[in-house]
Structures are given as C-alpha cells and as structure tokens.
Amino acid sequence: MAVDERRRSADERFAFGENWLRYLDVVDERRIADATASLTAALEAGDLAGRTFLDVGCGSGLFSLAAHRLGAKVHSFDYDPASVAACEELRRRFAPHGDWTIERGSILDDDHMRRLGRFDVVYSWGVLHHTGEMWRAVDAAARLVAPGGALYIAIYNDQGLPSRLWWKVKHRYVRSGPLARGALLLSGGTYFGARRLVGRLAGEGDGGSPRARVRRRGMSARHDLVDWIGGFPFEVATPEQVFGHLRGRGFQLTFLRTCKGRLGCNEYVFAAPGGD
Template sequence: MTDHATEVAMGERFEFGANWAQFLNVLNDDRIALAEQSLLNMLGGSNLQGKRFLDIGSGSGLFSLVARRLGATVHSFDYDPQSVACTAELKRRYFPNDPDWVVGHGSALDKDYLQTLGQWDIVYSWGVLHHTGAMWQALENVTPLVRQGGTLFIAIYNYQRVMTPVWTWVKRAYNRLPKGLRWLVLGPALVRLWGPRTIYDLARGKPFHTWRHYAEHGVRGMSAWRDVVDWVGGYPFEVAKPEEIFDFFYKKGFSLRRLNTCGGGLGCNEFVFSNKPASE
C-alpha cells in the first residue's frame, strides 16, 4: 500500500480507485444487468454456477458482483486500496457476510501473493494488466492461476503506431500535474474523444444521445464520464497487438475461444482463452 501511495505522489500512477468510488454513485440495477450480460456473452452459458472466479484488479467490484450473482465463488483483489474498498462496498451492499466472496489487497506482480491463491475455473482481468507497469510479467504471473481446462478472460489496450506515444504522453502529463490543473489535459482530451460523436448526434437531431446512453452502447454498464477520466488518467500504460497476445498464450498451451477487437483503433482487445490445446 505504501508503494501505491508513493507512486501516486510521484505522478507515476493514476488513482483508479478514486474514480471507481465516484462510479458507485451511479451504479444501478440496469447497469449491473448490462455488465452481467456482457460477461455471459464473452464466456458463454447462462450462469457461472459451481465455478470459481478470480477477479484480478477488481476496480469498482462490478464484475465480481456480477460473477457472484451468476453463482460463482469469487475472490477479488486489487493493488489500489480505494479499489479494494469499492469492491468491499459492493459486497457489503449485495452479499454481506458471504463466505463465497473474498475481497483482498494484492498485486499481479507479487508472485508470493499469487501463489497463495491456487487455481481457478475462470481468471478474469479486464483492462488491468496493462496498468501494472510490467504488463508482460503480469501476463506471465497470472497464467498458472488458470486450472487445466479453465478459462482466462483478459482485455489489453490495442497498439496504435501513431496514437500510442501520444496517449502515453497525455497520461503521464495528467498524473504529473497538480490536481487543480489536470483539467488542462482532461478538457482537450474530452473534446478529442467525444467531439466527433457529439457533433454527429447533434446533426441527427439527438443531442448527447450517445453520452446519455453510454451504458447501453458500451455494453459493460459503465459511465461515460468515469471512462473518460479512467482513459485520460490511466497510467502506467502499455499496449499490445492482438497477435502478440495470441502468440504469448498459444506458446503456453492455451487456445483462443473468443476474440473481440476494437477494430485497430482506440481501446481494448478482449481475449477469452482456454487452458487446453485446441485439438482437445
């Protein structure tokens, strides 16, 4: 925890948990239902009954909540203390005193901690491992957590030849500015990210339609504003081409069950791997 606070103070890490704490203020049943459907769409099936679900970098705790609602036994952990608190808050709201949902503090880079967790039917880490500061090591570390025949569901930022260096600079600048001056980065980034879509909505007579209905359009039940802050501030920041992630896990005996890319643009590529060769 001290390491996290030091990194934040040095401008080397974004406070994801503080952003997630604000998201919990707008979380409702509709957003939870959207998140639930998005998870089932990627994993297949109608529930997770009897499954053991490990949420690496649980953030708001939304997808740990969804997994528990779907019947899984859940273990959630995060490196950011405020994210741990957010996840614990969702457990308190929806599953108080539930022994089948454990919330803890840990890092995907801490091999000693990871070795205490054992193996899981589903290892889930959406948009997390590229924020560790050592993405490839984190990917290496989480691999043994997936039991034979189990599932790994990860999302990793897409590599863009031109824009990746630009966004790296933006994110670093945001975190190194005093909080009172971060609007100098956030404002222009908001215009860049949302300007074209806002103009399009105005042109078709539906002002701010996409913004207001972002949870439905984004599928995962998230908040437009909180996603903007998360994107602009999200640092450390690493990326990978889809084929790099595929090759990495293929060499470890995993087979790709499902792939959802961002079309070569901004955002995450989603991968669902099975811990067994395709021939099986």
C-alpha cells in the same frame, strides 16, 4: 515503462481506486445486469454455478458482483487500497452474505499469487496493461487458471504513434496538479465528443465507439473518461501479439472482440491447457 508497480512512486501512478469509489454513486441494477450480460456473452456460459472466479484488479467490484450473481465463488483483489474499499462497499450493498472474498494484492507479487491457487475463471479487464510490467502480469494471470479453465483479459490496442502520444498525455496527467488535470480532462472530453459527432455524420453509428463499449459493460462514460486520460502506467499490444504470446503457452483462443483497430481495449477469452 517496465517498472514493478511495487516500486513505482505515487506521483507516477493514477489513483484508480479514487475514481472507482466515485463510480459507486451510479451503480444500479441496470448497470449490474449489463455487466452480467457482457460476462456471460464472452464466457459463453449462462451461469457460473459451482465454478471459482478470480477478479484480478477488481476496481469497483462490478464484475465480481456479476460473477457472484451467476453463481460463482468469487475472490477479488486489487493493488489500490481504495479499489479494495470500493469493492467491499459494493459487496456490502448488493451481496453482504455472498461467497465472495476481497483482499489487497498485486498480480506481480509472485509469492502471493502462488498462495492463491488456481481458478476456473481468471478475469482481468483493462488491468494488466496498467501494472508497468504487462507481459509479466499476463503470464502471472495465466498461471492462476485451472486446467481447462478460462482466462478473460482485455488489453489496450496498440495503434502505433497514437498510442505513444496517449502515453505522454497520461504521464503528464499523473505528474500534474489539479488545474492541469482538469484541462486535460476537458480537452479529452472535447476530443471524444468530436469523434462521436464525426462518426455519426459519416453514418458509422455508435456501436463500436468507446462510449458504446462502456455502456455495454455497465460502466459510466464520465468515470471512464477520467480512467482513460489518467490511466498510467500504460502499455499496449496488438491482437496478434496477445494471441501469439498465450498460444505459445498452450492457451487456445475461444472469444475475441476487437476495437477494430481504434482506440480502446481488445477482449480475449482463452482456454487453458489440460482440460478434458
């Protein structure tokens, strides 16, 4: 799985951007407000006025827009040209005159990353594990954080054998035609629906489910399903691995929200060394 995204062939990479372009059809003020609330909760900041915000792998641009609404100067980039187009369209609709730069770029392009400089907040939710070189991408993102700034990342939870099986599902999806992809999506939707039903019958509620986490962040369960089934490359890590990796580079954990050992992403906010 350690293959540079610039060299990975098109038939081994999920078309994230196409899915984000479709997601724009459901973006409204409620979803923007939900995304903004989740951002302020994790960063423990009521606003980002006077701060710079880098969105690594911006996707639809929803969280770039949230940061802009909170007063940040925003820079967004994504490897996928369709994601760049989605982000630009979202800016056109909701912040046409905002202090917000969008470009195409790869977190694995060392020269490009050096030219970007450093930012008060570096945000990358559910992106770095899709590059094909997750730990290298984590390190690259960490180097972009200004002294005392915040690194906000979300990484797929390592469930052991289930994660290995999901890797096979995703790999099959990106190498299949439309009919096989449709069958995988149908199977995936049925699987997750059954999990939610069992959870409700067991009295577990829905608060920790992938569907609830999607809703809390202003996302769309339908588009997230496509992203989940097809999202390849795909790597995972335990909370201990992420914590240990970044602590060894001087970062301090300030926020953690896990998926409680289940399927999904664990969220982390780290404070960069060098602050007052």
